[in-house]
Amino acid sequence: MTTTSLGEPPAPVVPATTGPAADGHAGDAPTLALAAEVRVALSRAARRLKAERGDADLSDPQFNVLAILDREGPMTPGRLADLEHIAAPAMTRTVSCLADLGLVAKSGHPTDGRQVVVTLTDAGRAEVRQTRRRRDAWLGARLDALEPEERDTLARAADLLRRIARS
Secondary structure, eight states: OOTTTSOOOOOOOOOOOTTTTTTSSSHHHHHHHHHHHHHHHHHEEEEEEEOOOSSOOHEEEEEEHHHHHHOOOSSSHHHHHHTTTOOOOHHHHHHHHHHHHTTTTEOOSSOOTEEEEEOHHHHHHHHHHHHHHHHHHHHHHHHHHHHHHHHHHHHHHHHHHHHHHHO
């Protein structure tokens, strides 16, 4: 039985229905097999990192809103919805829940009275930082267990993944 470098059976290669792969421009079979292996590894790593949370009992979408506000600064719920690729009413509910928890504050828009601006509170900022510290500590402990050459490989892979994500 064939296994991946992770010691697991390879993920099935499923033809894409949209994008370059659907047009036959995604590469040959080995490239598609690597794509599936990387996708599975990234998905599992992301799920494991998401399990490392701060003290607040937040859903992933709620934490994502806090992280966006921490990174980008105050913005309207509509802009948050656009960034998260969700419907505006869903974002309005998420923001209201976060406001009820004291993690964000809503204030009037300075030029458009019909809109509100969402701002991260000190408690929200603390939650983001605590969660990031826990996630960094979890991942750092796993990286410490690797050989220096393996960490170097991951550093190069991180650069490549950033480049892929920007494309």
